[in-house]
Amino acid sequence: MAITTLNIPIERAEVSKIEQVDFDNLSFGSVFTDHMLVCDYKDGQWEPPKIIPYQAISLEPSAKIFHYGQSIFEGMKAYKDSEGQVWLFRPLDNFKRLNISANRMAIPELPEEYFMEGLKTLVKLDAQWIPQKEGSSLYVRPFVFASGKGFHASPADEYKFLICLAPSGSYFSGKVKVLIEEKYSRAANGGVGYAKAGGNYAGQFYPTQLAIRKGYNQVIWTDDHAHEFIEEAGAMNIFVRIGDTLITAPTSDRILDGITRKSVLDIARDEGIPVEVRKISVSEVVEAAKNGSLKEMFGAGTAAVISPIAGFGFKEVDYELPEIEDSYASRLKKRITDIQFNRSEDKFGWRYKV
Template identity: 75%
Template sequence: MSIETKDITVEKVKTSKIDQVDFDNLTFGSVFTDHMLVCTYKNGAWEMPKIAPYQPIVLDPSSKIFHYGQSIFEGMKAYKDKNDDVFLFRPLENFKRFNISADRMCIPQIPQEYFMDGLTTLLNIDKDFIPTKDGSSLYIRPFMFASGNGFHASPANEYKFIIACAPSGAYFSGKVKVLIEERYSRSANGGVGYAKTGGNYAGQFYPTQLAVEKGYNQVIWTDDTNHEFIEEAGAMNIFIRINDTLLTGPTSDRILDGITRKSILDIAKDQGIKTEVRKITVKEVVEAAKDGSLKEMFGTGTAAVISPISGFGYRDTDYELPELENSYGQSLKKIITDIQYNKSEDKFGWRFKVEK
């Protein structure tokens, strides 16, 4: 089902809003480009993608997204180098995961050509919105939702696939203090934890709010059965360094197959860092904190790449992590971002140039 750029209908804005964008003071995900990609699934097939001015979406009150939550999304970034060339980072991994999420939420898959050709067309049109300030990028949000109408509890017969973009500055979350959660669960075996669906994130807000009220920034999620194993950190995958070994949990029904997570594992191995992908118990992390062998904890994800954790709370006790001059987290983040911004060799073949 191949398409060409000429097959995509393009309606450009009459007047660009780029002059209103303060590229020196960009907050994450709050300023948007001139255009968006829209594609409709109707009568059992995807219609041809369209590029349209960024605008509100009009939906009937009975649209099933409002009632049964059929929605998925991805998070990606576009980077511009010193030669004004534009790059994506492992975009086919996002595309594959997008359709994995679609299957789990009983949403029709989007063809690769629609996803990739539509995205590259959109990026070429809104290329000037990609920031060039160090650490900044264009955040890309592909998403899909049930637009078909009806109150009956069943999958919709119509869907919308949209890609919207937001120029964003460097994402500095600072070091965060987290609380190991023992009551609430992010997901369960056989559930939708591995899918990027809106309900997964909505369900995190309340437990996280409770943790914030206790003085923490975020929650570390544990398994839904006995809360015995470390699983994720907020909306990010988690890595834990005990002595010189970097640990992360295996992906499952409950844990998202993070693209940054996979990349960090490959880079760490290439750098000679010992890694282990296995279940990590809360008990061993607490004991490592007590005996000093716990060196680092950090979350990984598209927005922040790596978010260092300064300490954690567990059963009314706080544990602080040491300040390291040459942490794994810092060195791994530099390597991955240098690849993303075309500042270094890409021996892994992850960088994807957006052709003009």
């Protein structure tokens, strides 16, 4: 990382909330640390970031975020190893993707120094909030939204960039059951599916609620045209193992370039696992389930790292996946988390010390 002289001002919280937190029973993303980073875009430029106590934000009713949805975010985690050292995982990839999203949503791009130094300073300040229980970590949420006011349908002239931290337990526990979507689409060609825009996730909620009512945990998204190819699993990238080969869909206008996805692919190749990045048809997955060659399906993303899929539904028929010892999902998750928690060699250079 580049050497910087950026000196971020810190206004410390008068009283910490940490004593009120039960770190042995953390839900995901519902408890927040003492501080947050704030950075404003005004008069055509980003002002220097600052760190203040975690607090509510005041916005006018005419703020454009409420009307035109200019909002993007990232998801990251901070980890503490057995010696108390603090680590991030591929943070520069998150910064680059945030600016890709910003560009697509007509939001001014952030300076790298503001993001990286702001992130490091904030995590270091609230490092005592990083849980050390197995499966837990400090979830990091950088986000940008339109704070400029006006009802005219155009990009805002003012924006806010924030980073908030949330000590969190596991995102999913155990395996999930999914429904392959036949009607609704997560994203379309030429759209914003590749950006981490807030609206992408809002649009997922209704179809997911319908699936939950049918007894499923999540939706497998299919292409927007014929619903012929599987693309993502809920808010995660999806992997399918047929025989010994691990398959995932290529990124596109519709599919997010997931950082965990890229890590899974690199580690799988390093382990000698046959990997294919190509379109996967629903009919291929169903046929593999019927003939017994479908061994595994799992989602990959920051929150859950890897979430095994126990079974899927399609056209009113449920298909169960076999229980496998030494599954790809468990092997790959262990490799990733061992790197994240500084328990193993990091031959890829992904770990970043705070």
